Amino acid sequence: xxxxxxxxxxxxxxxxxxxxxxxxxxxxxxxxxxxxxxxxxxxxxxxxxxxxxxxxxxxxxxxxxxxxxxxxxxxxxxxxxxxxxxxxxxxxxxxxxxxxxxxxxxxxxxxxxxxxxxxxxxxxxxxxxxxxxxxxxxxxxxxxxxxxxxxxxxxxxxxxxxxxxxxxxxxxxxxxxxxxxxxxxxxxxxxxxxxxxxxxxxxxxxxxxxxxxxxxxxxxxxxxxxxxxxxxxxxxxxxxxxxxxxxxxxxxxxxxxxxxxxxxxxxxxxxxxxxxxxxxxxxxxxxxxxxxxxxxxxxxxxxxxxxxxxxxxxxxxxxx
Amino acid sequence: xxxxxxxxxxxxxxxxxxxxxxxxxxxxxxxxxxxxxxxxxxxxxxxxxxxxx
Numbered sequence: 001x002x003x004x005x006x007x008x009x010x011x012x013x014x015x016x017x018x019x020x021x022x023x024x025x026x027x028x029x030x031x032x033x034x035x036x037x038x039x040x041x042x043x044x045x046x047x048x049x050x051x052x053x054x055x056x057x058x059x060x061x062x063x064x065x066x067x068x069x070x071x072x073x074x075x076x077x078x079x080x081x082x083x084x085x086x087x088x089x090x091x092x093x094x095x096x097x098x099x100x101x102x103x104x105x106x107x108x109x110x111x112x113x114x115x116x117x118x119x120x121x122x123x124x125x126x127x128x129x130x131x132x133x134x135x136x137x138x139x140x141x142x143x144x145x146x147x148x149x150x151x152x153x154x155x156x157x158x159x160x161x162x163x164x165x166x167x168x169x170x171x172x173x174x175x176x177x178x179x180x181x182x183x184x185x186x187x188x189x190x191x192x193x194x195x196x197x198x199x200x201x202x203x204x205x206x207x208x209x210x211x212x213x214x215x216x217x218x219x220x221x222x223x224x225x226x227x228x229x230x231x232x233x234x235x236x237x238x239x240x241x242x243x244x245x246x247x248x249x250x251x252x253x254x255x256x257x258x259x260x261x262x263x264x265x266x267x268x269x270x271x272x273x274x275x276x277x278x279x280x281x282x283x284x285x286x287x288x289x290x291x292x293x294x295x296x297x298x299x300x301x302x303x304x305x306x307x308x309x310x311x312x313x314x315x316x317x318x319x320x
Numbered sequence: 321x322x323x324x325x326x327x328x329x330x331x332x333x334x335x336x337x338x339x340x341x342x343x344x345x346x347x348x349x350x351x352x353x354x355x356x357x358x359x360x361x362x363x364x365x366x367x368x369x370x371x372x373x
Contacts, residue, residue: 024334024337025337025341026337026340026341026344027340027341027344027345058362058365060358060359060362061359061362061363064355064359064362067355127359127363
């Protein structure tokens, strides 16, 4: 049981409404504020962005740059949780997060998020370059202000436009090495950008009642589940050529092309399956299957590209 | 007697959690110092030895 969950447990000695509240969170609660699963994705995609950049990079500085980008992403997640704590409390999926559960006070989360945001941007600027630092600052601003404070509460296209924030890390990684962006890093941005709607809407379909209760205008709430299924299918079909593009018009190789094509077709098939199955437990399973496959899809594509970049450095390659 | 408001008496569990948080913060700050040192040396590179004797 997490600390946050214990705080909710009325049998816990920590639960007493009469006592003055004190800081309750442990390191784990603060770690959870950084949205670790999202950070994994950011680290992975930013690493690929860095490794596809031309020219050498000092491994220590590369690692530190990656750390700065990951912490910046985590800080924006923390600020997102701070702003949306009242909404999170209304949804089962998010009600056990540290702020709604009472483990971390909103003010503490705000200070934590702001400190990490400023610290990560300054650190990246000092060890890599200020172009990458400015891009990281813009990404945090985009996620917290444009997406969290504005789009999320205003339009059903919230995650379409807001998805850009999650798509920037490969470009930031590339920029940390070179100080500029390339066509390939932009194509990875585009890939994550087009991938985000079917990924997120698959989950939103299942959780649409919770979003409606919280007053968040997600597409299934505003346009209905069938319109969302159509949008998911269209984005998933569009994702096939977008996923293949780094190999067709840039520097990705054959391995990447095969993986992108195979996984792209599988994802589109599951999107079609979701489009067909509209009611009952089958529809719910289809949505979860698409959600899980979409995560696998992104890791497979970036993993393939990572392998391609690392192959020349493997022992048997060096022996040739 | 202090003029400042006193914190509530902490339970054993709260003390344990506060100590754990303090330890984690200490480790984090220590790691940050080491990271800054290593990164500084890496940034300096060969120039680390380049100084007037």
